[in-house]
Amino acid sequence: MQTMVTPAVPRVDLTRIHRKQTFTLSTPKTPRHAFISIQHDSSPVPEREQHHGLAPPVTANTITMTTAESGTRLELAKPPLLSFATDYKPGGKAKADDYDSEGKAIILRADAYYEGKIIGVQGFPKSGMKIAWAKKAFQDACRAAEKQYQSDKRVEQLIYSRGSRVRGDMLRHVEEAVMIVFGFSKDSSKKTQNHNLKLYNDLSKNMAFAFKDTAKLTGFAENSVFQLILRLVCFAHGDASRGIVFSRFFNPVSLETLALFMTQINHVMCQWSSGIYRRHGKSQAFTEVNNSVYHAEYLQELRNWEAVNTEVVLKIRKRMYLRAREKSGIDPPAIKAVITGDLKARMVSELAARTGETDTEDEKDDDMGSMQEGEGSDNGAVVPIDTATASD
Numbered sequence: 001m002q003t004m005v006t007p008a009v010p011r012v013d014l015t016r017i018h019r020k021q022t023f024t025l026s027t028p029k030t031p032r033h034a035f036i037s038i039q040h041d042s043s044p045v046p047e048r049e050q051h052h053g054l055a056p057p058v059t060a061n062t063i064t065m066t067t068a069e070s071g072t073r074l075e076l077a078k079p080p081l082l083s084f085a086t087d088y089k090p091g092g093k094a095k096a097d098d099y100d101s102e103g104k105a106i107i108l109r110a111d112a113y114y115e116g117k118i119i120g121v122q123g124f125p126k127s128g129m130k131i132a133w134a135k136k137a138f139q140d141a142c143r144a145a146e147k148q149y150q151s152d153k154r155v156e157q158l159i160y161s162r163g164s165r166v167r168g169d170m171l172r173h174v175e176e177a178v179m180i181v182f183g184f185s186k187d188s189s190k191k192t193q194n195h196n197l198k199l200y201n202d203l204s205k206n207m208a209f210a211f212k213d214t215a216k217l218t219g220f221a222e223n224s225v226f227q228l229i230l231r232l233v234c235f236a237h238g239d240a241s242r243g244i245v246f247s248r249f250f251n252p253v254s255l256e257t258l259a260l261f262m263t264q265i266n267h268v269m270c271q272w273s274s275g276i277y278r279r280h281g282k283s284q285a286f287t288e289v290n291n292s293v294y295h296a297e298y299l300q301e302l303r304n305w306e307a308v309n310t311e312v313v314l315k316i317r318k319r320m321y322l323r324a325r326e327k328s329g330i331d332p333p334a335i336k337a338v339i340t341g342d343l344k345a346r347m348v349s350e351l352a353a354r355t356g357e358t359d360t361e362d363e364k365d366d367d368m369g370s371m372q373e374g375e376g377s378d379n380g381a382v383v384p385i386d387t388a389t390a391s392d
Contacts, residue, residue, distance in 0.1 A: 079148040082106065082155060094158045106149065109141035110134070110159050115166040116242045119233065120249030123167065123260035124288045124295060134159040164287070167264075171286055173232035174264045175271075181225040182209065184269070186277040197275035207301065209265055220305050221258055222316065227323060229261050235328035243321075244330055252317035255306060259299035263291050266298075 082103035096107040114137040118125070125133060134156040142149055151159075178184055182199060185192045203209040212219025234243030234250060243250050250257070267286050271277055284290065306313045325331065339347060 079150045081152055082149055094154055096158070102145070102147070103149075106138070106141045106145055106147065107155065107158060109144055110137040111162045112242060113137040113140050113246065114159050114162050116246035116249045118163050118166050119170070119242070119260065120246070120254060120257055122256050123263070124292065125163070130160040130163065131156060167260075167286055170229075170233055170260075171264060171268065174229055174261070175268045177225050177228040177232060178265060178268050181223070181228060182269075184272050184277075188276055193275035195275075196272045196277070200269055200272045200275070203269060204266070207262070207298070209269065210262055210298075221302060225265065226253075226258060226261055227320060229265075230257075230320065230324045231327055235324050235330075238328065239330050241328060241330075243324060243328070247321075247325075251321040252314060253320045254317070255299060255302040258302055259295055262298040262302075263295045266294055267291060 083100045084098055084103075085100050088098050096104045096111070099107060114133055117133050117137070122129065135151060137159050138149075138151040138155060179186075182203060184196055184199060203214060206217060208214045208217060209225065210221055210223055211217045212222040212224075214223070230243070230250075230253065235241045238244075264286065267280070271279060280286075288295075
């Protein structure tokens with residue numbers, strides 16, 4: 001039985017293997033604005049000599065394939081794991097700095113992908129989904145770097161631990177937006193206390209904070225606070241913003257994203273529930289356990305809203321993304337047309353009466369006194385100076 005063993009990097013010429021099916025290898029495209037750019041080593045991989053006899057044992061780092069026609073077994077080496085940094089010391093909490101420069105760059109890119117999924121797709125994924133997303137994030141990062149590595153549990157846990165981290169990071173932006181849009185204050189005066197207390201009670205009732213008009217309760221899910229949070233969280237870093245790099249997670253803005261925003265707005269507003277700002281302690285941290293009930297309630301209300309008119313709601317969510325992107329300054333501003341309305345209609349009428357082939361207009365400018373060339377005219381040309389008669 002023949003056995004072929006390739007080097008560590010999995011570059012196998014599958015055209016040498018006779019199979020009933022034809023395999024087509026395609027190189028995935030690097031997504032736009034990838035966070036990392038690492039040169040790909042495209043040098044050919046030397047082939048090893050074929051050995052006959054007993055096949056070597058299958059290890060954890062090999063993938064065994066058997067051809068359908070000849071029964072020949074092919075062992076492919078799995079991609080390597082990320083390499084640790086030279087100064088890495090075992091023990092302690094895992095972090096991206098534990099790995100060499102290439103490994104760290106890949107992990108940071110994978111972190112950004114995972115954070116984008118948390119904000120744009122599902123704020124509180126279940127355990128199985130976390131692991132699947134971490135694996136997908138790692139694969140996406142390797143593709144962006146044009147490298148081939150395999151992840152292990154340590155790396156995957158490092159990636160999906162970013163979920164709680166990014167939700168916590170969002171809170172400061174949500175608090176900023178709540179204070180700007182609704183007018184909450186951290187001042188401790190009696191007047192401010194009464195103002196904050198009334199504001200909290202009014203906005204909390206019937207989810208008024210989610211409506212464009214918080215008094216009349218019209219324009220559900222269109223309050224400007226959503227737009228501001230989206231810009232602060234997803235469009236604050238130019239073309240490197242997660243809303244640009246991972247636009248597929250945010251365009252259109254999902255109901256899950258809005259539900260996460262609403263849950264965090266409620267959490268932040270509770271800090272003013274007594275009228276005086278009291279920052280949440282560790283026992284009131286923003287966790288799934290503490291906020292799952294609110295999140296489920298808001299998500300259901302958003303789904304009910306969508307069910308009323310799916311087409312209109314989709315347009316609202318698309319417009320929300322486009323406005324945030326426009327405010328980020330990534331795209332060049334649209335040029336506003338000046339010739340419109342009656343002016344454009346007159347222009348159309350004028351051109352309709354002409355052929356453009358002959359000049360029938362009275363072109364007075366061409367007959368201005370039949371001026372001869374250079375006779376007192378100022379046509380913008382540089383007139384040579386006669387050095388013989390010119391005075392200093």
